Amino acid sequence: xxxxxxxxxxxxxxxxxxxxxxxxxxxxxxxxxxxxxxxxxxxxxxxxxxxxxxxxxxxxxxxxxxxxxxxxxxxxxxxxxxxxxxxxxxxxxxxxxxxxxxxxxxxxxxxxxxxxxxxxxxxxxxxxxxxxxxxxxxxxxxxxxxxxxxxxxxxxxxxxxxxxxxxxxxxxxxxxxxxxxxxxxxxxxxxxxxxxxxxxxxxxxxxxxxxxxxxxxxxxxxxxxxxxxxxxxxxxxxxxxxxxxxxxxxxxxxxxxxxxxxxxxxxxxxxxxxxxxxxxxxxxxxxxxxxxxxxxxxxxxxxxxxxxxxxxxxxxxxxxxxxxxxxxxxxxxxxxxxxxxxxxxxxxxxxxxxxxxxxxxxxxxxxx
Numbered sequence: 397x398x399x400x401x402x403x404x405x406x407x408x409x410x411x412x413x414x415x416x417x418x419x420x421x422x423x424x425x426x427x428x429x430x431x432x433x434x435x436x437x438x439x440x441x442x443x444x445x446x447x448x449x450x451x452x453x454x455x456x457x458x459x460x461x462x463x464x465x466x467x468x469x470x471x472x473x474x475x476x477x478x479x480x481x482x483x484x485x486x487x488x489x490x491x492x493x494x495x496x497x498x499x500x501x502x503x504x505x506x507x508x509x510x511x512x513x514x515x516x517x518x519x520x521x522x523x524x525x526x527x528x529x530x531x532x533x534x535x536x537x538x539x540x541x542x543x544x545x546x547x548x549x550x551x552x553x554x555x556x557x558x559x560x561x562x563x564x565x566x567x568x569x570x571x572x573x574x575x576x577x578x579x580x581x582x583x584x585x586x587x588x589x590x591x592x593x594x595x596x597x598x599x600x601x602x603x604x605x606x607x608x609x610x611x612x613x614x615x616x617x618x619x620x621x622x623x624x625x626x627x628x629x630x631x632x633x634x635x636x637x638x639x640x641x642x643x644x645x646x647x648x649x650x651x652x653x654x655x656x657x658x659x660x661x662x663x664x665x666x667x668x669x670x671x672x673x674x675x676x677x678x679x680x681x682x683x684x685x686x687x688x689x690x691x692x693x694x695x696x697x698x699x700x701x702x703x704x705x706x707x708x709x710x711x712x713x714x715x716x717x718x719x720x721x722x723x724x725x726x727x728x729x730x731x732x733x734x735x736x737x738x739x740x741x742x743x744x745x746x747x748x749x750x751x752x753x754x755x756x757x758x759x760x761x762x763x764x
Contacts, residue, residue: 424483425481425555425556425557425759426500426501426502426555426556426557427474427502427558427559428486428502428533428553428556428557428558428559429502429503429504429505430505430526430529430530430559430560430561431510431560431561431614432506432507432508432510432511433449433467433506433508433725434467434561434564434614434726435472435473435474435504435559436465436466436467436472436488436504436506437474437485437486437487437506438450438466438488438491439465439489439490439491439504439505439506439507439524440507441464442488443507443523443524444522445522445523446520447508447520448508449463449467449468449508450464450465451708452708453469453706453708453710453712454466454468454469455469456712457469457716458471465488467508467722467725467726468727468728468729469695470716470728471732472732473561473735473739474486474504474559476732476736477739477752480740480752481557481752483501483502484501486501487501487504488503488504489503489504495539499536500552502556503536505524505529505532505533506524507529509523509565510524510525510526510529510562510565511565511569511570512562512592512595512596513570513579513595515570515579516565516569517569517570519569526562530602537607553606553607555609555610555759558603558610558612559611559612560600561614561671562599563592563615563616564617564619567619568619568622568624568625568725571583571585585641585645593653600613600654600657600666604661610667610755610759611666612667612752613650613654613668614669614671615647615650615651615668615669615671615672616642616647616671616672617671617672617674617676618635618640618643618672618675618676618679619636619639619640619642619643620637620639620643621635621636621640621675621679621690622702623692623701623702623723623724623725624702624724626699626702627700654748667755668747668748669738669739669746670738670746671735673745674735674738674746675727675735678690678731678734679720685720685734686717686718687719687720688718689719689720690719690720690721692719692721693706693719693722694712694716694719694721694728695712695722695723696711696723697710701723701724702724704724705723705724706724738751739751740752740753
């Protein structure tokens with residue numbers, strides 16, 4: 397009798413989980429985010445780290461007008477992608493609210509300060525390094541399996557959209573962090589780039605092993621043009637050429653390993669987003685995009701508002717839409733929207749081999 401009752405309860409739980417899954421699946425797909433501060437939705441709020449954005453004026457233009465841990469005045473790139481795919485924003489994986497039906501939306505594993513390499517960002521002490529982000533992704537899938545069953549969980553992950561943004565910190569917060577850094581003494585720049593790229597290929601391969609089947613991979617932006625580097629390295633307001641050289645070496649090799657991985661798996665799993673060009677468009681001609689400046693950060697202090705962090709004591713511009721950069725390193729929400737517009741509908745100069753609107757159309761036919 398007890399055994400029969402247990403089986404009936406188990407059967408009802410399974411049916412309920414399947415009903416939840418079916419309801420959530422209608423016109424939806426999960427979204428997973430990995431990477432650094434450009435895409436962190438607030439994981440670092442839950443860590444003892446100096447790499448955080450949990451105090452005003454961060455979030456000044458967010459719907460709640462409160463800081464969320466996003467390195468933005470408002471929405472960041474994952475938020476705006478979620479808008480485009482008709483989904484609510486993903487919660488940080490460390491957020492206690494990420495449970496139950498919220499798991500079906502996906503999760504954001506990104507952590508400000510991280511890079512491809514484990515020694516990148518060590519000055520921030522406690523951050524979620526990329527290997528740990530991938531381990532959390534495994535843990536997430538176990539939790540999802542408990543909610544909707546192992547087979548459905550695998551299908552849900554396979555059909556998800558994934559965004560990964562890494563690489564910039566491996567230069568600005570590692571190789572070029574201080575003169576004669578350990579990595580700059582160990583490697584000449586071309587050799588360092590090859591090393592980072594080889595490690596990145598393993599990260600992407602691991603993502604595939606964990607079930608990711610549609611992954612947008614962003615390259616680095618024009619690293620030498622951010623206000624922090626202008627303040628540190630530029631005498632005339634021009635982009636620092638050494639950091640620009642690093643980006644020019646890194647990005648083509650990233651596209652190369654993406655092509656190699658797609659050939660190895662026999663499908664267009666990985667999609668290259670040309671973040672360098674997306675950013676450089678408005679940096680090189682800010683007025684064409686409605687910006688007053690792409691050199692001075694909205695929030696900060698010192699030359700170009702590029703010194704130190706954005707804090708309650710910093711200068712803050714009254715009109716965030718007039719600035720391409722919110723703080724010394726990160727774009728404003730307006731600039732993020734320009735970037736996502738190219739991710740969504742840009743030509744193959746920006747998205748290779750296809751943009752997000754094409755991905756959504758192709759996958760809708762595939763998953764019917």
